[in-house]
Amino acid sequence: MFCYQCEQTAKGEGCKTIGVCGKKPEVAALQDLLVYAMQGLALVATEGRKVGVVDEEVNLFTCEAVFSTLTNVDFDPERFVALIKRTVSLRQELTKKVQAAGGKTDFNEAAFTFQPAADMDGMVKQGEEVDMKNASDDNADIQSLKHILLFGIKGVAAYADHAKILGQEDDQVYAFIQESLANLLRKDMGLQDWVGLVLKCGEVNLRAMELLDAGNTGTYGHPVPTEVPLGAKAGKAILVSGHDLKDLEMLLKQTEGKGINIYTHGEMLPAHGYPELKKYPHLHGHYGTAWQNQHKEFGEFPGAILMTTNCIQKPQGSYQDNIFTTGLVGWPAVAHVDDKGCPSMLDKVKSAVGLGCAGKGKDFSAVIKKAQELPGFAADTDKGKVMVGFARNTVMGVADKVIQAVKDKNIRHFFLVAGCDGAKPGRNYYTEFVEKVPSDCVVLTLACGKFRFFDKNLGDIGGIPRLLDVGQCNDAYSAIQIAVALSKAFECGVNDLPLSMVLSWYEQKAVAILLTLLHLGIKDIRLGPSLPAFVTPNVLNVLVENFDIKPISTPDEDLKTILG
Numbered sequence: 001m002f003c004y005q006c007e008q009t010a011k012g013e014g015c016k017t018i019g020v021c022g023k024k025p026e027v028a029a030l031q032d033l034l035v036y037a038m039q040g041l042a043l044v045a046t047e048g049r050k051v052g053v054v055d056e057e058v059n060l061f062t063c064e065a066v067f068s069t070l071t072n073v074d075f076d077p078e079r080f081v082a083l084i085k086r087t088v089s090l091r092q093e094l095t096k097k098v099q100a101a102g103g104k105t106d107f108n109e110a111a112f113t114f115q116p117a118a119d120m121d122g123m124v125k126q127g128e129e130v131d132m133k134n135a136s137d138d139n140a141d142i143q144s145l146k147h148i149l150l151f152g153i154k155g156v157a158a159y160a161d162h163a164k165i166l167g168q169e170d171d172q173v174y175a176f177i178q179e180s181l182a183n184l185l186r187k188d189m190g191l192q193d194w195v196g197l198v199l200k201c202g203e204v205n206l207r208a209m210e211l212l213d214a215g216n217t218g219t220y221g222h223p224v225p226t227e228v229p230l231g232a233k234a235g236k237a238i239l240v241s242g243h244d245l246k247d248l249e250m251l252l253k254q255t256e257g258k259g260i261n262i263y264t265h266g267e268m269l270p271a272h273g274y275p276e277l278k279k280y281p282h283l284h285g286h287y288g289t290a291w292q293n294q295h296k297e298f299g300e301f302p303g304a305i306l307m308t309t310n311c312i313q314k315p316q317g318s319y320q321d322n323i324f325t326t327g328l329v330g331w332p333a334v335a336h337v338d339d340k341g342c343p344s345m346l347d348k349v350k351s352a353v354g355l356g357c358a359g360k361g362k363d364f365s366a367v368i369k370k371a372q373e374l375p376g377f378a379a380d381t382d383k384g385k386v387m388v389g390f391a392r393n394t395v396m397g398v399a400d401k402v403i404q405a406v407k408d409k410n411i412r413h414f415f416l417v418a419g420c421d422g423a424k425p426g427r428n429y430y431t432e433f434v435e436k437v438p439s440d441c442v443v444l445t446l447a448c449g450k451f452r453f454f455d456k457n458l459g460d461i462g463g464i465p466r467l468l469d470v471g472q473c474n475d476a477y478s479a480i481q482i483a484v485a486l487s488k489a490f491e492c493g494v495n496d497l498p499l500s501m502v503l504s505w506y507e508q509k510a511v512a513i514l515l516t517l518l519h520l521g522i523k524d525i526r527l528g529p530s531l532p533a534f535v536t537p538n539v540l541n542v543l544v545e546n547f548d549i550k551p552i553s554t555p556d557e558d559l560k561t562i563l564g
Contacts, residue, residue, distance in 0.1 A: 001028040002133040004533040005151050006071045007506045008424045012533055014132075021072055022314045026120070029127030030080035031069040033116075035150070035181075036130040037087040038065055040111035042181035044094045049175060051103035058090055059174040060164060066157035066177065068328050071507040072291070073310040076330035077120060084116050084123060109185050137187070144536040145194035146184055148511065151534070152201040153180045155512025159208040159474055161328070162309070165246050166215025173211070176204040195542065202519030205512040209477035216245060216274070222393035223273030223471065229285035230455065231383040233261050236376035238367060239287055239301050241265035241294070242308030243472055245277065247326055247362070251306065252280040254364050260371050263287040265297070266311060267448050270471040273389030286386070289451040290421035298323065302378075304371040306337075306364070310507075311448075322374065324367050337362050386455050390444070390468035392478040396485050398464065403489050405462055406498065412440040413563060414499040416479055418470075419449040419513075420506030426529035427452060430504055433555040434458075434467075438563070442466050444482070447473035449504045476513045480520065495523050500562045502526045502552065518547055528552035 004014035006021060018024060023031075045058050065083050068074045091112075095105050117123045128134070137143040153176070160173045183189070183197065217223075238260055240248050248271055252262060261284040264271055269286050271277050288297035291311035298305055299318040307325045315323050315334060326337040339362055395402070405411040417434055421427065427449075434443055434453040443458065443466060450469060458466035470479050487494045503525060505514065511532075517525060524547075531540065531551055543549045552558060 001025040001128075002131050003028050004132070005147075005154075005508060007420070007530060007532070008422055009533050012530060014533060023075060024077075026124045027075055027077050027080065029124045029131065030077055030084065030120075031127070032131045032135075033123055033127030034065060034080055034084050034087065035069060036111055036127075036135070037084050037091075037114055037116070038062065039181045039185055040107075040109065040114050041087050041091040041094070042178040043107050043109060043112050043185070044091055044098055044105065045178040046175070046182045047103045047105065048094060048098045048101070051098060051101040053094070053097050053101050053103065054171060055090075055094055055097070058094055059169075059171070060161075061086065061090060062174060062177055062181075063157040063161040063164065064328060066154055066181075067161050070154045070158055070310060070509070072312055073328055074330040075312070075314075076332050078332070079330050081116075081120050081123060088114065088116060111185060139191075141191060141536050141538045142189075142194055144534055144539045145191070145198055147534045148198050148515075148532075148539070149180055149194065149201055150184060151508040151511045152198065152205065152515050153177050153512075154508040155510070156201065156205045156208050158310070158509055159205065159212050159512070162243065162474065163208060163211035163215045165244070166212070166219050168211040168215040168218075170207055170211055173204055173208050176200070198515060199519050201512065202515030202517070205516045206477070206480070206519065209474050209513075209516070212474050213477045217393070220245060220249070220277055221275035223270065223389040223391040224275060225387060225389040225394060226273045226278060227385045228264075228269065228272045228388055229383075229385050230287075231285065231381040232263075232287070232377040233284050234377050234379050236260040236371050236374070237263060237301070237303030238371045239263045239265050239298070239303060239305045240268050240308065241291070241305065242311060242329065243267050243474070244308035244327060245271055245274065247306070247308045249277060250361055251364050251367070252277065252283060255282060255368060256280070258368065258372075260303075260368065261377075263301075263303075265294070265305075266291050266451075267472045268308075269386075269454075270388050270469065270475065273391070273471075289454075290448040292421060292423040302375050304367045304374060306367050322370060324370070326362060335366060337364060337367065384455060386469070387465060387467075388469045388471070390465070391471050391475060392481040392485070395468065395470075395482050399485065399489060401462065401464060402486070405464060406490075410440065410461055411442055411464075412438065412498065414442050414444060414497070416444045416446075416483075416499065416501045416503075417449070417453075418444070418446045418476070418479070418501075419504035420473070420510050421448040421451055421504065422506045422529075424529060427504065429528060429552055429555060430502070433502060433558065436555050436559060437466075438559075439466070441563075442468065444468045444470055444479060446470040446475050446479060447510075473509050473513065476516070480516070483522075494520070500524065500526070502528075502558065504528055505532075518543075521547075523548045525549050526552045526558060
């Protein structure tokens with residue numbers, strides 16, 4: 001195997017025997033084969049648009065299949081076998097439709113004629129032939145840009161899938177993902193062409209995040225400042241991790257009146273700020289920290305655990321029987337909650353790989369039953385509280401106070417310290433950085449990187465909290481809108497604001513967000529804890545020369561450079 005799509009890749013070069021994430025070689029091969037099969041489907045889908053053939057099922061399947069290959073989502077080889085087979089079936093069905101409409105279908109690409117082997121072992125061998133090394137371009141810099149694009153569209157696909165679940169979509173997002181998959185097969189494009197596509201990916205990701213923001217706020221209201229307890233309440237308990245607000249809502253509805261308290265974990269923390277979710281009194285509080293600590297935290301949780309969207313690690317024996325997955329998340333031998341109402345064999349296959357078949361919701365009775373069997377918390381505990389709910393609507397609601405504080409020199413600088421957390425050494429930089437930010441500066445944060453400092457009391461400046469939790473990783477859209485609004489208020493460009501971005505990354509959604517920032521022309525971003533293994537020195541030079549991207553150094557040095 002060879003995989004280097006996450007920040008923690010082995011030796012900073014690539015995982016070659018087993019993934020640092022726990023991904024086994026056969027799963028890595030099947031994921032690569034799925035991407036390859038999706039490229040064949042994308043060729044037909046892209047041509048179909050030229051003759052007016054747009055297939056809604058193919059669009060949704062594209063996002064879910066690509067999302068499934070993102071880090072820490074699906075580790076179940078059987079589900080990838082089903083996805084690969086479905087990809088080929090959809091390709092054949094769509095080819096007939098495009099042919100009937102007069103479109104081109106005589107593609108001279110092996111991905112278009114690909115047929116999966118008869119069994120999993122055969123598919124694994126096929127996947128090994130098209131992995132990231134064997135399918136590489138002769139030009140290392142072009143290969144680097146191709147992989148940046150591939151990892152970027154994995155992030156876009158994730159956000160587009162989240163948005164679709166909440167009823168928000170835009171065909172231009174689907175079209176770009178499919179066009180990019182098809183383009184990755186090409187050998188006739190130069191460096192500047194690929195640079196252009198990489199930046200275009202950032203533009204499309206901005207749209208995907210906008211759609212998801214509309215889905216979240218349109219369904220659950222704009223987040224409001226909310227205190228979230230970190231302690232427990234005596235009684236039965238269910239812990240919800242991942243990112244999916246709809247899954248949380250369905251679980252809250254199904255547990256009403258059952259004497260079960262619901263706790264969030266990881267990136268579900270911002271859910272407490274949404275009016276339509278916080279109205280449920282049994283949504284008690286937040287338990288634990290970031291995804292990489294789940295072995296210890298899940299092992300100590302005395303209730304059932306529901307894993308949504310992504311960030312799962314190999315379940316430990318201490319909670320193997322208590323954890324459930326849903327949606328696209330999968331781990332072999334872990335109970336999976338499917339969508340309800342999937343009667344046909346085709347729908348059963350689709351449900352088996354996490355694809356919703358009828359939009360009838362999910363039945364979490366198995367999760368609830370497990371929670372009722374487990375002891376729950378024996379007593380109330382008080383571990384303090386944290387504040388959430390400082391998305392763009394809240395922050396811009398006090399924009400006049402913020403602007404005046406800057407003019408009066410009460411606020412000297414804003415820092416966006418955000419991104420993914422992880423287990424690799426060096427991430428304590430972000431804790432120390434926030435601790436050393438001067439008292440006349442404000443820290444905005446989002447995504448799971450905040451768990452390095454989310455419970456620190458930084459005080460306030462004239463009633464404005466110095467630590468503002470903007471939300472999940474996808475709420476980078478909110479942070480961008482805050483920056484844009486401030487730049488308009490001060491009549492300057494975003495790069496001229498007293499604002500610095502100090503970012504951490506781990507997986508492919510972070511890649512998509514970074515590309516969005518580059519698309520917007522935002523410069524002087526500090527990135528860590530290490531730079532991506534898939535970025536060659538020449539490509540890095542382009543980023544440095546055009547966007548002044550730089551690696552983090554030390555908190556003291558970076559603060560001195562930024563503040564003078």
